[in-house]
Amino acid sequence: MGSLFTNDYSETCRKEILDAIAAVGCGQNRGYGLDRHSENAEKLILKRFGVDDGSVFFTAGGTQTNMTVLSFLLKPYEAVLACNSGHINVHETGAVEASGHKVVTVPGRDGKVLPEEIEAAVKRHCDEHMVKIRAVYISDTTEVGSVYTESEILKIREICDKLGLLLFLDGARLGVALTCAANDIKPELLGKICDVFYVGGTKNGLLFGEAVVFKDKALAEEFRYHVKNRGAMLAKGFVPGVMFERAFTDNLYFDIAADTNRAAKYIGDNLRGKVEFLSEPVTNQIFVIVSREKGEALMREFGCELWEDRGGSLVVRIVTSFATTKDDCDRLLGFFNK
Amino acid sequence: MGSLFTNDYSETCRKEILDAIAAVGCGQNRGYGLDRHSENAEKLILKRFGVDDGSVFFTAGGTQTNMTVLSFLLKPYEAVLACNSGHINVHETGAVEASGHKVVTVPGRDGKVLPEEIEAAVKRHCDEHMVKIRAVYISDTTEVGSVYTESEILKIREICDKLGLLLFLDGARLGVALTCAANDIKPELLGKICDVFYVGGTKNGLLFGEAVVFKDKALAEEFRYHVKNRGAMLAKGFVPGVMFERAFTDNLYFDIAADTNRAAKYIGDNLRGKVEFLSEPVTNQIFVIVSREKGEALMREFGCELWEDRGGSLVVRIVTSFATTKDDCDRLLGFFNK
Amino acid sequence: MGSLFTNDYSETCRKEILDAIAAVGCGQNRGYGLDRHSENAEKLILKRFGVDDGSVFFTAGGTQTNMTVLSFLLKPYEAVLACNSGHINVHETGAVEASGHKVVTVPGRDGKVLPEEIEAAVKRHCDEHMVKIRAVYISDTTEVGSVYTESEILKIREICDKLGLLLFLDGARLGVALTCAANDIKPELLGKICDVFYVGGTKNGLLFGEAVVFKDKALAEEFRYHVKNRGAMLAKGFVPGVMFERAFTDNLYFDIAADTNRAAKYIGDNLRGKVEFLSEPVTNQIFVIVSREKGEALMREFGCELWEDRGGSLVVRIVTSFATTKDDCDRLLGFFNK
């Protein structure tokens, strides 16, 4: 099987990550994330994101994280607002609803929630016959590969403050978001304006694992009870601890992301003018509009996923990962040059 | 820090497991457990447990597994029966209840559910004003380190058949259960009599992961939807797939367990007559009754957990793991010989 | 306080209903809906709606009924489809989601779900990363006072059959729906094509209570367990039993509805040409587009609810009930003639 452009979670992990696990050997660690590696990883992450008095918890995957955090933040009659394309709305098989909460949706634009949509939705939900919107869910990158600008995210924070809402950022692909050319958000800003966000490991070169960051320790009080209650507490919590400790040492986390973006940029730059993009690619997801024949070949030969069937043409998604090589890219470009 | 006897999930994993992950390199795999490693691991596990037409799914941890399986098997008004000491009743922070289901408890004996308790409980729950008992939860080893005999488990199956109940076995420590001297249950029997059981990886030398086995494919229909709905589906599902594939190649899974038991037996044999046991140790958990002073030293120096405070004396738990060495054991024995 | 046009649940109940309760005196009845009145009411309702082998259960209110029925019909990862304006989507404070299920929404038209929307939504939800749509929720009348035609509802049934979906009809205002001039659906049809529907009592002249009808006894198996599990089983279940028994004797239920519609028609006919309607009124809800000044007076003097603020003008809702008199209507018409 040649290399594929299916997604960014097809390969095990970066070598440094596996080496870090191996380096632990059979040394003993406290269970449930109370070990020294997890503690150190917490410190490194808090520092990198400019959080002074927060907390970090490690979970196994994205849907689990979204559901665990949101069901912790919300009372039974409270809801989270997301845009239609939001992962929690579309691709989590109702996990947030299964935890008891409605996802109130707005159209958004380019995968991003608009501040005015938040205000209008909260205004519309005016009494006890409707859910109470209490949190806003955004993702960076969004599900369509776009990124928020500093100005956009600051406006969302502003409206959240005005309306008394919590802001939760899904960072499954936070690495490629913060290292792409289109980004002007500093990591330190996120630690100031998101009540909770998570730093994705699964899609950024780790074996698995996400790091949930609470801006304020106080908000995270008893979160460990909730994590366990949701089945999200790992007995060997030190395993993601070790991986995140390594990822946030020597800037590895962002280096991995930068490599991932670099491969995508190389493809994008070489395709520009030759193929139509659904939108200008900025991170590691490139959506190309091609003929049905070409699209089907892309899916068959490169494992690309179909994004949209437009009848005559197809929108197909190309994704790079930490493991994508220049050879992989050239082979893909060769396909387009045929 | 010297070696500890805190539990069997303090160390990363057996070398063979990490080697297997490394061997995958950056080869690409389908996501969500649909990869070749997971498929192969499924075949190996089904074969080992004598299951002809079943299914296997990989999850990240024990509480998650118990909650996900039980909330799949039960309708909203149905309950699971467990004994008081059952993990789902005591040590999962209400995860099963959080999924909406009552855990009906019976006293049990030595951590084991008695067939007559099942029958009496079902008889007592006689109309729609009480929950309907639909499943029985047992664990092997039990939470107190004991194991079921073939005769005991066959009687439970018989009563389940009579009453139309599903039998679910928590095998967090199934390895040490099936390889200990007191065991007379063949793996192949479990595949015949448990509707669902799980084969624990976390406490048997893997980095993480449990393998959920359904005896009948039909019962597992749409289980993938449910796994995703509970946040339990790993994007890199191939990671536990690779680990379980290796564990069920060349009998590694049971070799690890046998090593773990061997260390415990060595300790038990050398302590017998010198220290009082809470019950005769049969697997990798040894409960010793010692003076308060000695017990506190055991906890301090060997990381042992307090099991019961009896005022004048303490019951303290000693646990061996895949990584316990003879030197570790001798150091512990030296402590008792002081 | 003069008479109001706020809604159809502002008054206690029709005299015949209270008389029926009084007639029971202190005679004794079995609890939990197992009494003779409930049994008789069940027979009368099944007969009236052409159900041969179904079941009827009495509950206290609409939101409770929707949530109880849907959480009974759906597995944890299954969802119900409704149109945006659907009561379960907007005005139940997330009760369905609180029971664990996503409400998948489609735009609909005039408060009604379109068959093609159902097909498209089911097609879009194609794998286990998305909820599985299993039921369709419609309401008759809809939340905007419109009614389904026989042709429309038959097409919905057809698409449900094709896709293996259950059809659930919210009949909070079923009386006025089936007795209005625009209706061409016979009660007996509903008993053939809805898997479950409920006959609303609260908004049709009863003190409280809804009658849930299952077309097939088999589908209702163990529903009593579920009703109790949701807190929806009344100890004095005979009270709604007595009321529904009376309502379905001598056509009272539909007479009440016809009276309610008659009052609305009288208002509508006299306003036609003088006031702009949001849509042609067909049942007991009339939406008028009036100047801000007039709208505010309507709300102040007649308790009407604001439906939409269009800046310069307001859309205001006028609702008649079983208790609306000709005098009430004339007073309202006088207001418009001022």
Next chain:
Amino acid sequence: MGSLFTNDYSETCRKEILDAIAAVGCGQNRGYGLDRHSENAEKLILKRFGVDDGSVFFTAGGTQTNMTVLSFLLKPYEAVLACNSGHINVHETGAVEASGHKVVTVPGRDGKVLPEEIEAAVKRHCDEHMVKIRAVYISDTTEVGSVYTESEILKIREICDKLGLLLFLDGARLGVALTCAANDIKPELLGKICDVFYVGGTKNGLLFGEAVVFKDKALAEEFRYHVKNRGAMLAKGFVPGVMFERAFTDNLYFDIAADTNRAAKYIGDNLRGKVEFLSEPVTNQIFVIVSREKGEALMREFGCELWEDRGGSLVVRIVTSFATTKDDCDRLLGFFNK
């Protein structure tokens, strides 16, 4: 059918209650419990129970009330403690668990929770691997007809204060509890020491309905959202409002209860010495130990429920209600004198 002693919810309601509903006529009322009758009933109830700054909400039934209140008070990982015989533990088909919360049980004595059991249970639940006990559920009368003394309930309050627990009292039969000879608790005391309690209407001569009392308005903030979210908000909330307004006018509520107790006392006094009691009867439930033959006749002729089958003898429950007459009692006594 002659009069029965099955339970206290077999008859519709006291005449005064129905008269009060009739007296409302077709006057209009605000929906959802915001009407004048509900407001007045709230004032009367708060005053009677000595609550200065609390809130009252009306619901339809007991299980609904317990589930709605507890799921409002508890975070997802928090649990309620009850004694084994507690209604929420045995006879609510897992409604509390369906709302996501574990019911931690203690043996209790005579249907009552003991303060020392609370303390021991909280101490045992010591970390995030176990649920956090946050509320204590007691019932007065208990499920076995006994009542708390002032001294007992004050000790429970004291332990709750010490441990930071909320105290919730299920008052399904609060009327007979507070008016029986064995009671020394003043209504005003309950308003001081219970964080939340409910005053049962269904079993005390109303058509249906329970009044939930919060001691502090602050604790009840947003409870209306939660009530709606649970499907427990009645559109015609004024109906229970009218009934409770009447019940708490001219002491009717307690007069009904006193009548109910009087009938039971008359039976008890006349049976004493002739029949063996399971425990000395104090309220409207009398448990007699009789021969199998006599017990079966009691069940057949008087609708009594079997409480316990002791092989040779049966324990059978006799319950009086607001509608029990002296003739009914004499007929029953006649049976015993045969």
